[in-house]
Amino acid sequence: MTWxxxxxxxxxxxxxxxxxxxxxxxxxxxHVGLNACIWAAxxxxxxxxxxxxxxxxxxxSNVLPRILEIGLFAGFFLHIFQGYLLTLENRxxxxxxxxxxxxxxxxxxxxxxxxxGTLLLMFLVMHIYHFWTPSRLGGIxxxxxxxxxxxNGVKHHNLxxxxxxxxxxxxxxxxLYVLACGSLAYHxxxxxxxxxxxxxIHNKKISGLINSVGVGFSIIVPLLFALMPLSFYFGWIK
Amino acid sequence: MEHxxxxxxxxxxxxxxKNTKGTFKMYRVENISSExxxxxxxxxxxxxxxxxxxxPVAFDHDCREGICGSxxxxxxxxPHGPWQANTTCQLHMRAFKDxxxxxxxxxxxxxxxxxxxxxxxxxxxxxxxxxxxxISVNTGNAVDGNTLxxxxxxxxxxxxxxxxxxxGACVAACKNSSAxxxxxxKVSHLALLPQGAPERTTRVQNMVAQMDKEGFGSxxxxxxxxxxxxxxxxxxxxxxxxSEYIAAxxxx
Numbered sequence: 286m287t288w289x290x291x292x293x294x295x296x297x298x299x300x301x302x303x304x305x306x307x308x309x310x311x312x313x314x315x316h317v318g319l320n321a322c323i324w325a326a327x328x329x330x331x332x333x334x335x336x337x338x339x340x341x342x343x344x345x346s347n348v349l350p351r352i353l354e355i356g357l358f359a360g361f362f363l364h365i366f367q368g369y370l371l372t373l374e375n376r377x378x379x380x381x382x383x384x385x386x387x388x389x390x391x392x393x394x395x396x397x398x399x400x401x402g403t404l405l406l407m408f409l410v411m412h413i414y415h416f417w418t419p420s421r422l423g424g425i426x427x428x429x430x431x432x433x434x435x436x437n438g439v440k441h442h443n444l445x446x447x448x449x450x451x452x453x454x455x456x457x458x459x460x461l462y463v464l465a466c467g468s469l470a471y472h473x474x475x476x477x478x479x480x481x482x483x484x485x486i487h488n489k490k491i492s493g494l495i496n497s498v499g500v501g502f503s504i505i506v507p508l509l510f511a512l513m514p515l516s517f518y519f520g521w522i523k
Numbered sequence: 524m525e526h527x528x529x530x531x532x533x534x535x536x537x538x539x540x541k542n543t544k545g546t547f548k549m550y551r552v553e554n555i556s557s558e559x560x561x562x563x564x565x566x567x568x569x570x571x572x573x574x575x576x577x578x579p580v581a582f583d584h585d586c587r588e589g590i591c592g593s594x595x596x597x598x599x600x601x602p603h604g605p606w607q608a609n610t611t612c613q614l615h616m617r618a619f620k621d622x623x624x625x626x627x628x629x630x631x632x633x634x635x636x637x638x639x640x641x642x643x644x645x646x647x648x649x650x651x652x653x654x655x656x657x658i659s660v661n662t663g664n665a666v667d668g669n670t671l672x673x674x675x676x677x678x679x680x681x682x683x684x685x686x687x688x689x690x691g692a693c694v695a696a697c698k699n700s701s702a703x704x705x706x707x708x709k710v711s712h713l714a715l716l717p718q719g720a721p722e723r724t725t726r727v728q729n730m731v732a733q734m735d736k737e738g739f740g741s742x743x744x745x746x747x748x749x750x751x752x753x754x755x756x757x758x759x760x761x762x763x764x765x766s767e768y769i770a771a772x773x774x775x
Contacts, residue, residue, distance in 0.1 A: 286728050286771065286772060286774070288772070290732075291768075291772040294731055294732065294735055294768075295701075295703075295731065295734065295735050295739070295740070295741040295742070296731055296741075296742075296764070296765060296768045297768075297772070298741055299741050299742060299743075299765075300765070300769070371741055371743075374740065374741070375698070375699035375700070375701075375740040375741055375743070377633075378632060378633055378634065378699060378700035378701075378738060378739065378740040379631050379632050379633060379700045379740075380633055381545075381631055382631065383597065383600065383628055383631055384534075384547065384626055384628060385599055385600030385626050385628070386600060387597075387600050387601055387602070387696050387747060387751070388600070389600075389601065389750070390601070390696055390745075390746065390747035390748075390749075390750030390751050391698075391745035391746050391747040391750065392745070392746075395743070395744070395745040395746065396698055396745055398743065475744075475745075478744075479743065479744040481762075482744050482758070482761065482762040482765070483742075483744065483762075483765055484765065484766075484769070485762055485763070485765040485766025485767075485768075485769050486762055486766070487759050487760075487762035487763040487765075487766060489759070492759070492762070
């Protein structure tokens, strides 16, 4: 069996979804961890987003995260592209549908991964426009550069100020971010454990652990993400 | 449970053959005993249709004991009807009450084309089994059972997978029309046993390739197959199949 045969088979296509899904889960851990630094401002009023800006600066200026960033875009692209491809392919396998749908056997969110994923994709475009574009492409063409601050004489992008600008007073934007976190929670609730099944984990003990960790991850991580815009919006951090 | 009789409205899918378009037709059946099986109720309907000069409803059935995998009706939005771990032939009319309207559809998947009415062509499953090939066991006198030690848990898991009767309810239940639960049961029951080891790699490769050729969809682990399976085949088998396939993909 050639690699082409493997990755064009129905199992192989799912493997791509599973592996990229797990890679994106790892990215979420890094992302939520770094962003959580914004809450340093809640404990130390003098922080003014310094801890978060330094963490973001490390990610932006260090070569390894920059290389991983390319992998991240590739991972997103593969996961999204393959996801749509599989959804369309799978839909074509039943040209005459049922008069009465079978809804009891599976959870709504496990049947709605494409819709939840589409909501996340729409969010991603908005999210990249809010933060990634001004940080990486600021000053190019019409993209406004970010405000800058100096820590120990080193120039840093003030992403903390950018977050404040985006979220404070913008009810619609904050609502969209919170909605996206809800979509992420349900997408993960199915996706987390499903990805490990797809890559072949069938040991009962490990599967049980993965299921539990998956539920915890799906609640905690999106909740933390949702609290970030809310923290600025309600003035918990300034 | 006390015996009772009931009158029912049946909304049944009628289709002349795979090339014509089908449609639902309403029928009324009266004085149906709660002790009848679902298929016996259909026998009553067919007697009535023959008497009225109409074509009887074609449906698959054989053993009527829940072990052959022939019966295949999608009843009120669930393959094999409302009961758990049950085949259509073992569904009894006490599952319904007087005045109910029951919607009966064939398995719907392009890989299972309708032959007539509620009968679908499930020969795709036979071809997947054929693609799996033979197992290399020596013929001759039966060897002593103790020469091949098999862990109890593995023997039990293999036996549980071998319970699959190939009815196709998993495909009918799956939103993707995926045959992965069926395939994984067939691959698992041999992969778990030493007798299945020699062709382990080629078996999974060939069976997956045949499944794709037959036009089944990909698995998204929704669990609908496991929930409807009359033999309660576990979705864990699908994860096992995936690991078998990954291992096979590294082989020459």
